[in-house]
Amino acid sequence: MRLSNTFVKTLREAPKDETARNGALLVRAGYIHKEMAGIYDYLPLGLRVIENIKEIVRQELNKIGCEELLLTALQNPEPWEKTGRFSEKEVDVWFKTELASGGTLGLAPTHEEPITSLMKNYISSYKDLPRYVYQFQTKFRNELRAKSGILRGREFLMKDLYSFHATEEDLDSFYKEVEKAYMKIFEHLSLGDSTLEVFASGGMFSKYSHEFQTILPVGEDTIYYNKNRTVALNKEVLNEETMKDLGVKRDELEETSAAEVGNIFKLKLKYSEPLNLKFVDQDNVQKDVYMGCYGIGISRLMGVIAEKFADDKGLVWPEAVAPFKYYLVGIGEAGTRRAEELYQENQDAILYDDRDVRTGEKFADAELMGIPYRIVISDKSLEAGSLEITDRKTGDTKLVKTLD
């Protein structure tokens, strides 16, 4: 991408309604634009980051046999009424709207009901099981208070996976596979070291669920974990019973704040029963389908990564999610000519700053945008017959002949 070719501009100062570090930097660097509290536009660079995160998630899920689909955001109240979740009493974050022809629709805060209803069309026999389907979808939640930049929005992007099984044992074994896939995803995102799988409240259908929490000072959750990180739990389940279940003592546990980037649940029969999702087993008996659900906050992850790695100069993207690998600057006539050639040869990997502005401004923007490597081609570097590459993270500069 040529910087001269995009409408996006960087800002020297953050707008004053954006105080969280992730939001302030993402706005300043031109990745997102705020429409309203908790409601953001994703600009070209921001969209690339989102797509990179999605692709990492997609690849790991596909490896364990998941299929991608896309459900609707607008919700027919019917299935939700069957589970009792269309009422504000049960789910207090509904956005609802009216149909011109009469009747109420909801904007989906999550998708258990519609996916369960949908699968009734396709699951009728044990031969149809198990199935794993997922989507990347915009969720709408009418939060009383949106905050922390893109960490907690009213409209946000989530990956939600739903699994369907003939038996609880099969659900259990797939659940374990998802746990492993999730850790791989967080490793690819450079969050492996700082993300813990923690025990959390399981709601009414199981004792515990699991959350994936990334250690982060501005995170909204408080978690506890032991020294070698083999056991971690959310504050909401920090009690005698849980500690006994997990075999830890209070004084072994350390406290930290963290951001929830994923949550996995064994739903069991919670939705299949009221929505009547059944199958015929080998013994010709009708049985309820066991279900699990598994979420990852895609847009929140972008905020967590931005927040976690940023320094005083701006964003610092891990290579796997960065919108571009290289930020290219040509200096002088010969340097600019060579830069243009290099860009032509590697357009997918390069953000080419071909603007007619001073070099200092280009350097400052390269750092603010957090592109992993900055390439400078100048008379100086050409004399050495090479390109000058600076690592955004360490600031180290080296000369190389060609890009790898």
Next chain:
RNA sequence: CUGGGUGUGGCGCAGUUGGUAGCGCGCGACUUUUGGGAAGUCGAGGCCGCUGGUUCAAGUCCAGUCACCCAGACCA
């Protein structure tokens, strides 16, 4: 929702006892400059969140309302 705070060009801010709305950044033109956010000159750009009220006169005073930020509560 409770408490506190803020709304003035794209962004950050100033605006005194009510009297023709200003500064910095950014934007346009020209000149000089050109490896760390350049300098000068000239210029464009604003129903002062919205509605109503007081007044000869409201960015400024009064009432209402909306939005946004922070802390807390909430987070199926």
